[in-house]
Amino acid sequence: MQTGNVTTPFGRRSVKFALVKSQLDMKEGRAHQAIPKWKVFRDICEARGILGLHDRALAVLDALLSFYPEAELSNERSLVVFPSNAQLSLRAHGISGTTLRRHLAALIDAGVIHRHDSPNGKRYAHRGKTGEIEKAFGFSLAPLVFRAGEFAHLAQSVAEERRLYKRTKEALTICRRDVRKLISAAVEEGIDGDWEGIEGQYIGLLVRLGRSPAHQVMAAVLEDLEMLREEIVNLLEIHLKTEKINGNDIQNGCHKQNSNTESIHELEPSSENEQDETSTHEPKRMVEPTKAFPLGMVLKACPQIVDYASGGAVSNWREMMSAAVVVRSMLGVSPSAYQEASDTLGPENAATAIACILERAGHINSAGGYLRDLTRKAARGEFSLGPMLMALMRANTVSARKSA
Known part of the structure; x- marks a missing residue:
């Protein structure tokens, strides 16, 4: 068994105080302990970044451990391999x-192994008479026994850091996707x-990430991105x-019109054709509502409806439909006729x-009768609003020229 005395390196190699301190610490450590050598090796591999070791250094350590005959490192036996x-x-x-000498030096500087040099530097x-090793000169594996708990703790911290990094990266990816798609949908x-x-805020946060962000940077950007996502939501x-309030207002408006059972607007006259077709009780043919025309085109062809909009302006379809409800009531079009037109035309x-x-x-x-007639023709595919809008646009253009 090794005595554990402080040793110094052979030749021109200088001794560092850290090496002396680690050897003294081992003398004061636990006297008897057995550690699975490949378990501690795996811990060192896991914590290699913290210890400052590269893959080649780990390959050298693996080779050194292969020269130790037992599966467990024990203070009861010589821990020097030569x-x-x-x-x-x-x-x-x-x-x-x-390369070998460089990585051996790296293992020594990291406190993973110690030199136990002979008088002439040979290993x-x-x-003894029974073949048991009494004294050996080479590389001591004693630090692996003494620091086994420390290496295990470092390995656990690295594994936890990697787990948190992966979770943060996943959350960041999802948050980036959410913000990007929510902005696109809103626009x-x-x-x-x-x-x-x-x-602009979104792009600025992505710039902070860089190409290979650290976990702390990713966590900070994720926090800011989550706040931005919350703001968008x-x-x-x-x-x-x-939109829901405005929709309720429109429905309430229609209900108020229906509540007056004596209103002559509910009984608008229908054409003879309408009466004949109604009497036949033919089933209605369902058609797909056509795509809406551009709002700007509609307002250019029909500028008068703006006068019935709330605030005297129409900037979107919601305001357009609210104004149409008012005009419907003023023209005497029943809610049922307007609802049928909405179902057929959109x-x-x-x-x-x-x-x-x-x-x-x-x-x-x-x-009302005119709207019902247009609705039936549209259901049969015999009517489109396009020609009517174009005719109104031409008429408005001629009127504007004459007035000029």
Whole structure:
């Protein structure tokens, strides 16, 4: 068994106080302990970044451990191994002598092994009559026994750090995806908000990440991204609540119109054709509502509906449909006729049809009957709002030229 005395390196190599201190610490440590050598080796591999060791140094340590005959490192036995450089190089996958010496020095500086040099610097052992090693000179593996708990703790901390890094990276990826897609959806839907400014904040956070961000940087950016995502969600939630309130207002408006059972607007006159078709009780053919025309085009063809909008302006389809409800009531179109038009043409096109009827109100005897007639023709594929809008746009252009 080794005495554990402080030893110094052979030749020109100087001794460092850290080496002396570690050897003294081992003398004061536990006297009897057995550690599985490959368990401590795996811990060192896990903590190699903290210890400042490279893969080649670990290959050299693996070679050194292979010269220790037992599966467990024990203070009860000699912990000094004494292979030659040629033998070490062979077991370390054939690395060169210069590389071998450099990584042996790295293992010593990291406190993983100690030198236990002979008087002439050679590595050998004195054996007793029974063949047992009495004294050996080479590399001492005693630090592996003494620091086994420390290496295990370092390995656990590295594994935990890697786990947290992976979780943070996953959360960051999801948050980046959420923010990117929520911004795109808000812009595509035309929802009110400073989306250009929010986009700038998003890009600025991504710039902070760089190419290989540390865990602390990723965690800080993730926190800021989560706050940005929450801000976006709040804006979308406010929009949805506003849209719901406006939708309820429209429904309540229609209900108020229906509540007056004696209103002559509920009984608008229908054409003879309508009465004949109604009497046949033919089943209605379901058609897919056509795509809405651009709002700017509709307002250019039907400018009068703006006068019935809340605030005297129409900036989106929600305001357009709210104005159409008011005009519907004014023209005497029943809610059932307007609902049927909405089901057949689509809500936006139904509002557009009301705006067109308003422009031609002086030439239409029954706005409700006219709307029902347009709805039936549209259901049969015999009517489109496009020609009507174009005709109104041309008429407005001629009127503007004459007035000029």
